[in-house]
Amino acid sequence: MAAGNGAGGVAIALLLFLAMPSALLVAGDDPYRFFTWTVTYGDITPLGVKQQGILINGQFPGPTIEAVTNDNLIINVFNKLNDPFLLSWNGIQQRRNSFEDGVAGTTCPIPPGGNFTYILQVKDQIGTYFYFPSLAFHKAAGGFGAIRVLSRPMIPVPFPPPAADYPLLIGDWYKANHTDLKYMLDSGKALGFPDGLLINGRSWDGYTFNVQQGRTYRFRISNVGLSTSLNIRFQGHTMKLVEVEGSHTMQTTYSSLDVHLGQSYSVLLTADQPAYDYAVVVSTRFTSKIISTTAVLRYSGSTGKSPAALPGGPTIQIDWSLNQARSIRWNLTASGPRPNPQGSYHYGMVTTTRTIRLASSSATVNGKQRYAVNGVSHVNPDTPLKIADYYKIAGVFSVGTISDSPSGGGSAYLQTAVMGASYRDYVEIVFENPESEVQSWHIDGYAFWVVGMDGGKWSSASRQGYNLRDAVSRYTVQVYPNSWTAIYMPLDNVGMWNVRSENWARQYLGQQFYLRVWTSSTSWRDEYPIPKNALLCGRAAGRRTRPL
Template sequence: MVRKGWSFWQGYVVLLALAVVVKAESPYRFFDWNVTYGDIFPLGVRQQGILINGQFPGPDIYSVTNDNLIINVQNNLDEPFLLSWNGLQQRRNSYEDGVYGTTCPIPPGKNFTYILQVKDQIGSFFYFPSLAFHKAAGGFGGIRVLSRPRIPVPFPDPAGDFTLLIGDWFKNDHRQLKAMLDGGHKLPFPDGILINGHGLNGASFTVEQGKTYRFRISNVGLQNSLNFRIQGHKMKLVEVEGTHTVQTIYESLDVHVGQSYSVLVTMDQAAQDFYIVASTRFTDNILSTTATLHYSNSNKAVSGPIPAGPTDQIDWSLNQARSIRTNLTASGPRPNPQGSYHYGLINITRTIKVVSSAAQVKGKQRYAVNSVSFVPTDTPLKLADYFKIGGVFRVGSIPDNPTGQNMYLDTSVMGADYRAFVEIVFENHENIVQTWHIDGYAFWVVGMNGGVWTPNSREEYNLRDAVSRSTTQVYPKSWTAIYMALDNVGMWNVRSEFWARQYLGQQFYLRVYTPVNSLRDEYLIPKNALLCGRAQGRSTRPL
């Protein structure tokens, strides 16, 4: 099936790609997206936002485990554009990851068809634009991956399923923010907080008294951790970035940048309207915004003060993070229980320590990992790797451990062996909460604490039911440790989710490699792959 606006050859490319990556029994869903600029007013002033099919935020992606998503993106901006998929693992297919290290941008006026499979995944995620600080202009939306009908879910079907995209926001145009960073400056404090693209009291969710609803909450902002709460209601946490969790009750949740949570909320209060609140955490000046939870039989508007968030700072948030654990008896995307993979009994083959830093390089603000501040090249790294183009990057250009060197610029790529089982320690020597994300993977967050990590810190690890996710926070002057099975071949972005830091170098690529050239390990380059830089003009037919 070819959608309106697609040429015969575009449809033919899709069908060829499907023949390689799609099993006959796997359903597929088509999406046609038109990316444009348009006027938005999230904080009451006119701004130029990025719209998808005229929407800000963009449309939700609805799918079921193993579905194939065929997303045709028409770029009608006046500059190149890319979309990335925060939390979707892209099994054996980093070509479709949608970051510049793996994928050429879509030129202005052109289209590109992403071919994704949500293979063996469930849960709540989001997509966002990854180039040129576009994330500050919109272009993001929610992704939900439901379980297949025959796979039991550890809670009854909710009466409704809502996506809530929360995040900090600036009144400055994204080009102005980018110019600040390009000029070597830091970003100012945000101007407000949005819920689904709206400022104060802009969004509303209608519910029926006595019923239970699912809320999928993602922090799509640029830098601030947010606390989320619903006036008069408790939240039962049921899923985190693809993992069913122990069903713990919370009055509020800290949602750090790039993270996604699912909660169940029962409408057990008297018929009236209630505040939904998102407010900044760990900031001297607290920014808050509200939406409305509207009971369908309510005749009473929201009233009274906005419910306050937690007053305790790091210890409260740290204890909450430690309380989030995997439900070992629940099925994941497959019928076997989530606890059937005993990660705590597997021998670690390598320990990597990741330490962030901030400094001036050549008079401009930069951020780094293990002293290396990432600089992009003229050719996506994955394409240079596939076509064996020399001089683009060097495997091993970032060390496994901090060296104490002064910050320097390089195109940092860390080599790793397919099927290794690694320990990664994120160490934060700064006074801010940080958030880290790894594309292509979910990992077990086995430990976090204050101070400096040492081998003795392993005695604190949770080796039984740690939550598996793709984005984790690291508290000030603290460490967070993860375990990760390197079971996904490709070139994968490891990055700070603080978008100014990512833009100014706080990222690197993990090249998970096997010498075996097999489709069981990695798919072929897509036949419709865009080619740019030194890869331009080459053939995408098998080498």
């Protein structure tokens, strides 16, 4: 845990305590963890070429956040960049508090030279997540890091404690600076194929995981890349999948695992081989050419590299990956963040109140490449949507600017896209992919059950094949080419929530929208008011937050 130093750290902690919502202060039994982060530019050479990277406390990738269920995380971020900056929290739900989501539609950016303190709670959560910078294509420069949320000591976990718990951040990478990549997108050009892959910010054999023979280790794998699905395997070893984005799974063994953009998995690996150095191999999937990289799994007392050949990845594309995805099942008897079994909520027995079909598309708008959902290519307004909603500022957005079903044709238009929804509704969302590349979708503030996926076009008859018993609950889901994926989701979190493509060029060029989950209630039990320390910008500049 990082914290401020000396009297300065105490003063910061006191100010933060005074600034917290009263609802948080009442929850005195939940511990607080304080972090102070300074965000700077610095030279990095992950692919052997010097480029401008984003560092957090001088680190690339950034520090790992470790927390326990229900912990309050107080993260004071100082922006030393020369442009505005925000961090977002992939999979951390921000219950009743979308003001802290850290995306353009909810949170004013931290100005250059300024700071902002995120006040988050990992309420009723466990599992594997990550954080990343959400503005200005900063994600292509770094600024990301791992988050692991451990179970409370009295809550049983369905496997013995591992000997060590390793974050394993994988992703594609470009040698060009993020500013050059952003200029390419702004000019209407494609990014092209990535230059390489990274494991924990390093290229070929640049990172080492140390193990001891006979012990079992947990690896938390997250695809933090920009554009590419990846496959991971451990030379001479198998992986036992135990958790997906906050859900304990049935403990299935895999020799390799597809990890799509924005997704996170936990696997157990037993060091049951002779004492050598083994390769952790990551390679691209569903691409015209395959690029790979490796890290080192080093046994204590290793006598050198394993003489075995490096393991190859799967050669069958969609069918292999689709079947693997379908094999990932929820562990109905394991405790989640609470002692009751995960399967105690019978999601398949609840009647859905609404079906939302979301179709991706690419189009040329005003002579430039854009991407869209249901024909709308999102543009951010001058004031974050959540702040405009809170202050009832007219003219920033209109609810209903994106429809519940795809529009005809392949054209698109620019619009600030907001879909309205009612608190406590139970919805079916179908992601439809008529294009030729794998896509990945994330919904902030929510977990959902992946009830079905298949090739072709979705229809009401597709429901006959849904898994309504033990589908995994997660935050990010893939949609295969010319295919569909269906989810069930209870709208139990009031706020303004980003629904986005995890392909970062597509997201940047409009393939996202905001889901406004609304209730007429003004009770803090349903939604917290705006934080007292909130930054205000755009048409909200100069307004006051709640008095101290």
